[in-house]
Amino acid sequence: MDSSRKLGRLGISSSVIRKFGKAIAESLFAVLIGLLGGALLMLAYGYDALRAYRALFLGSFGDLNGFLETLAFATPLILTALTFGIGVRAGLFNIGAEGQMYLGAIGAVMIGGALSLPPGIHLAAATLFAMLLGALWSIPVALLKIFRGVHEVVSTIMLNWVSFWLAMYLITYHLAEPGRAERAIPAQETARYMVIGASLTTVFIVAIGFALLTYFILWRTTIGYELRLVGYNPDTARYAGISIMKATVISFFIGGLAAGLAGATQVLGRPPSWTVYATMGNLVNLGFEGIGVSLIGRNHPIGIILAAIFYGGFLHGGRFMEFEVGVASELVRAINGIIIIALAMPELLNILKRVRRRRRPT
Amino acid sequence: MYIALIYAQPIQRWEMSSPTTRGEVLVEARRVVKAFPGVWEHLILDHIDFDVRAGEVHALLGENGAGKTVLANILSGFYTLSEGEIRVRGRPVKIKSPLDAIRYGIGMVHQEFTLVPSLTVAENIALSIRRRNIFSYPVREVATKVRELSKRYGLRVDPDMLISHMSLGEQQRVEILKVLFWEPNVLILDEPTSVLTLEEANELFKILRRMADEGKGVVFITHRIEEIMRVADRVTVLRLGKKVGTLNVAEASREQLLRMMIGEFEPFRAERKPPRIGEPVLEIRDLHVCGDDGREAVRGVSFTTHAGEIFGIAGVAGNGQRELVEAITGLRKAVRGRIIILGQDATNKSPREVAEMGVRHIPEERRRVGVAEAMCVAENMMLRDYNIAPFSKKGVLDLRLIGEHSKALIERFKILAPDIWNTEVRILSGGNIQRLILARELWRAPKLVIAFHPTYGLDLKAVSHTHDLFMQLRDKGSSILLVSEDLEEILTLSDRIGVMYDGRLVGVVESEKATTEVIGKMMTGM
Numbered sequence: 020m021d022s023s024r025k026l027g028r029l030g031i032s033s034s035v036i037r038k039f040g041k042a043i044a045e046s047l048f049a050v051l052i053g054l055l056g057g058a059l060l061m062l063a064y065g066y067d068a069l070r071a072y073r074a075l076f077l078g079s080f081g082d083l084n085g086f087l088e089t090l091a092f093a094t095p096l097i098l099t100a101l102t103f104g105i106g107v108r109a110g111l112f113n114i115g116a117e118g119q120m121y122l123g124a125i126g127a128v129m130i131g132g133a134l135s136l137p138p139g140i141h142l143a144a145a146t147l148f149a150m151l152l153g154a155l156w157s158i159p160v161a162l163l164k165i166f167r168g169v170h171e172v173v174s175t176i177m178l179n180w181v182s183f184w185l186a187m188y189l190i191t192y193h194l195a196e197p198g199r200a201e202r203a204i205p206a207q208e209t210a211r212y213m214v215i216g217a218s219l220t221t222v223f224i225v226a227i228g229f230a231l232l233t234y235f236i237l238w239r240t241t242i243g244y245e246l247r248l249v250g251y252n253p254d255t256a257r258y259a260g261i262s263i264m265k266a267t268v269i270s271f272f273i274g275g276l277a278a279g280l281a282g283a284t285q286v287l288g289r290p291p292s293w294t295v296y297a298t299m300g301n302l303v304n305l306g307f308e309g310i311g312v313s314l315i316g317r318n319h320p321i322g323i324i325l326a327a328i329f330y331g332g333f334l335h336g337g338r339f340m341e342f343e344v345g346v347a348s349e350l351v352r353a354i355n356g357i358i359i360i361a362l363a364m365p366e367l368l369n370i371l372k373r374v375r376r377r378r379r380p381t
Numbered sequence: 382m383y384i385a386l387i388y389a390q391p392i393q394r395w396e397m398s399s400p401t402t403r404g405e406v407l408v409e410a411r412r413v414v415k416a417f418p419g420v421w422e423h424l425i426l427d428h429i430d431f432d433v434r435a436g437e438v439h440a441l442l443g444e445n446g447a448g449k450t451v452l453a454n455i456l457s458g459f460y461t462l463s464e465g466e467i468r469v470r471g472r473p474v475k476i477k478s479p480l481d482a483i484r485y486g487i488g489m490v491h492q493e494f495t496l497v498p499s500l501t502v503a504e505n506i507a508l509s510i511r512r513r514n515i516f517s518y519p520v521r522e523v524a525t526k527v528r529e530l531s532k533r534y535g536l537r538v539d540p541d542m543l544i545s546h547m548s549l550g551e552q553q554r555v556e557i558l559k560v561l562f563w564e565p566n567v568l569i570l571d572e573p574t575s576v577l578t579l580e581e582a583n584e585l586f587k588i589l590r591r592m593a594d595e596g597k598g599v600v601f602i603t604h605r606i607e608e609i610m611r612v613a614d615r616v617t618v619l620r621l622g623k624k625v626g627t628l629n630v631a632e633a634s635r636e637q638l639l640r641m642m643i644g645e646f647e648p649f650r651a652e653r654k655p656p657r658i659g660e661p662v663l664e665i666r667d668l669h670v671c672g673d674d675g676r677e678a679v680r681g682v683s684f685t686t687h688a689g690e691i692f693g694i695a696g697v698a699g700n701g702q703r704e705l706v707e708a709i710t711g712l713r714k715a716v717r718g719r720i721i722i723l724g725q726d727a728t729n730k731s732p733r734e735v736a737e738m739g740v741r742h743i744p745e746e747r748r749r750v751g752v753a754e755a756m757c758v759a760e761n762m763m764l765r766d767y768n769i770a771p772f773s774k775k776g777v778l779d780l781r782l783i784g785e786h787s788k789a790l791i792e793r794f795k796i797l798a799p800d801i802w803n804t805e806v807r808i809l810s811g812g813n814i815q816r817l818i819l820a821r822e823l824w825r826a827p828k829l830v831i832a833f834h835p836t837y838g839l840d841l842k843a844v845s846h847t848h849d850l851f852m853q854l855r856d857k858g859s860s861i862l863l864v865s866e867d868l869e870e871i872l873t874l875s876d877r878i879g880v881m882y883d884g885r886l887v888g889v890v891e892s893e894k895a896t897t898e899v900i901g902k903m904m905t906g907m
Binding site for chain 1: 710711712731732733734735736737742744749750751752753754755756760763764765767768773776777778780803
């Protein structure tokens with residue numbers, strides 16, 4: 020049997036490869052533009068751009084330790100990106116991962132830090148409880164949208180703030196580590212994912228598993244089909260007898276599970292602290308960065324995994340630009356920003372095009 | 382004048398400087414080729430020659446997908462050509478945008494309307510000027526000119542009327558005015574009669590004639606031969622992207638044109654077995670349904686359809702048919718009355734529950750409602766069956782089986798689609814999308830079919846294929862509710878015909894007793 024037919028049986032045809040190739044080419048082009056923009060910025064401030072980029076790439080992908088650290092940075096981003104991605108697939112603009120992730124982290128502290136349970140069960144219970152809290156935090160968003168017509172962008176932004184202060188209050192007054200008030204109780208030994216190397220733990224595998232599961236749900240199950248149909252064309256979905264309400268709730272719920280798990284990864288699976296600081300410095304922005312990651316990964320679970328690793332590389336490698344070339348840390352973030360914007364542009368344009376098409380009168 | 386300044390300023394109208402002389406070639410396409418590489422293997426237009434002369438109505442005839450609209454879009458600057466040449470009054474030109482086309486005196490009226498419903502006629506037209514000069518919005522001057530144009534061509538349009546208060550026929554007149562406003566030499570109309578009633582179409586033909594007499598060249602796209610015989614001077618026939626020929630209408634016969642258009646000649650056989658009427662399938666009792674504006678659109682309709690019969694509902698658009706269909710299929714709430722399907726109460730059930738009773742629905746708006754355009758062929762094909770074994774088990778889709786099923790349906794219903802998993806439905810032609818919907822809704826021989834304009838915009842072959850399909854279903858015992866504005870279709874297919882007027886069913890006639898005259902009178906409320 021020739022190779023193209025073999026591919027065909029796997030559901031892969033030449034046009035899929037072409038589409039995939041086009042996406043990769045677009046992304047590489049965007050990286051190039053982003054790097055160029057960043058380089059111009061560095062040159063403007065008198066830094067050696069080539070040396071800085073060398074430090075960045077060698078730091079994040081140059082050796083095993085660096086690469087494992089990159090993966091550790093990527094882990095929560097995979098999950099918060101899935102929250103956004105599965106929302107887009109159902110036609111929603113769910114930017115609530117940030118707040119849901121805080122609650123996930125709180126949930127992980129409650130079970131993983133404050134409770135003592137037998138090994139095995141402890142880890143599983145802490146993880147599941149974190150996911151559940153994240154998902155519960157997304158339900159009001161779905162209900163407000165369905166019953167009161169509140170747009171999810173508005174409600175998620177508001178709930179993100181509620182969640183932020185709620186989490187800070189709980190850490191400070193109810194979950195603080197005795198004697199060390201600046202942080203919550205760390206996860207107990209029985210509630211920690213195994214360390215693989217550097218600060219990467221097996222929770223990375225859980226995150227990958229969740230992404231693959233999301234892929235399976237979206238493209239291989241009836242629920243995923245309904246969800247995507249609602250996202251593409253709500254009128255057709257209604258005509259086919261699909262409940263738009265149900266699809267909306269499910270999309271928010273799965274997104275919430277992912278965000279909750281993202282919070283848990285920082286407590287149960289991130290040495291050396293294994294906990295949340297009262298300032299939440301080790302959590303803040305992971306949810307929003309997920310939006311960029313999802314856009315880079317074309318809101319596709321597999322693309323999101325790749326994009327998160329790439330993004331993680333920048334977060335980790337950015338520090339080497341600071342150490343080795345002395346680029347100011349603010350500038351490092353600006354350069355990251357330029358590259359991320361360039362990368363997210365193609366998918367962002369796609370989404371805008373789709374919105375415009377939907378609004379077009381018929 | 383102010384107005385003349387506004388639209389004369391950005392657009393140099395050099396070719397307008399001299400008036401046209403009768404018979405002069407205004408626009409000429411030479412060996413025009415259009416290809417969509419990667420999407421379609423064959424050429425969409427294969428070395429087409431075409432010309433329009435001053436003072437003539439030149440019809441473009443062809444089936445769906447023959448390339449009529451593509452050719453028109455090239456002439457009016459919406460598409461660029463792949464090869465070949467366009468000449469305007471003998472001079473080779475490059476038309477890169479609709480603005481270019483206007484500059485060369487070519488205007489096109491598209492099949493879809495592009496009007497803002499909440500604005501008046503004059504405001505809509507002023508808006509199209511504003512696109513070229515954002516500081517001008519000369520509503521009053523536009524209104525004056527609209528009045529002048531509508532008098533000149535007999536286009537009855539009140540410039541101060543809101544678009545949302547207008548019928549489709551009136552809206553089309555506005556679309557025509559919007560183009561005439563630029564005083565083009567060549568006016569292209571893409572299937573202008575498809576939304577019109579017979580009377581409105583007649584009026585349109587008069588207007589076209591008047592424009593031609595004034596020295597304009599009119600291009601008239603259609604797939605209805607009857608209309609060509611009535612209004613056109615010459616006709617060019619296209620088939621699958623190739624030009625079959627250009628004829629003088631006076632020397633052409635209907636049969637000749639038909640043969641040129643469809644290739645082989647298949648007369649439509651209207652012979653039919655007498656219906657074997659079975660049990661009642663759909664019973665409607667004193668149904669009241671509100672329209673979008675909150676007023677009652679269906680006002681006390683009652684009828685019953687039976688297994689093995691086709692019940693036709695005729696009527697001019699907007700007399701409650703849409704609301705009736707939506708109420709039966711669960712998409713709209715009934716205010717009062719009952720809907721009973723196969724003895725079970727189906728009043729105000731959800732669309733899913735209605736579908737599970739064995740009801741299938743061929744919707745009016747096939748692109749917007751009937752399919753999800755961004756999804757692939759197979760995914761659209763499984764819209765009704767994805768949640769039923771064997772296509773899915775325990776919520777997991779069997780993609781292999783779905784693929785095989787889609788392929789089988791594509792062959793059985795002769796749908797032209799390059800691939801089932803990688804072809805977005807968006808790129809399929811209207812006819813192929815409709816075939817996809819028919820395949821999906823009818824392959825299982827449903828107990829009750831609600832078909833809304835099932836053959837609207839289809840070519841002759843597809844129409845007769847659809848009609849055969851309906852007759853087969855009827856003979857197998859399905860009950861079919863056929864709602865259509867196409868009287869010929871209703872008369873050909875139906876066993877009984879109900880006529881809707883102003884939200885009421887004004888009468889039900891046996892098909893043997895139904896004539897165009899009888900139905901036509903009822904449709905107009907006489």
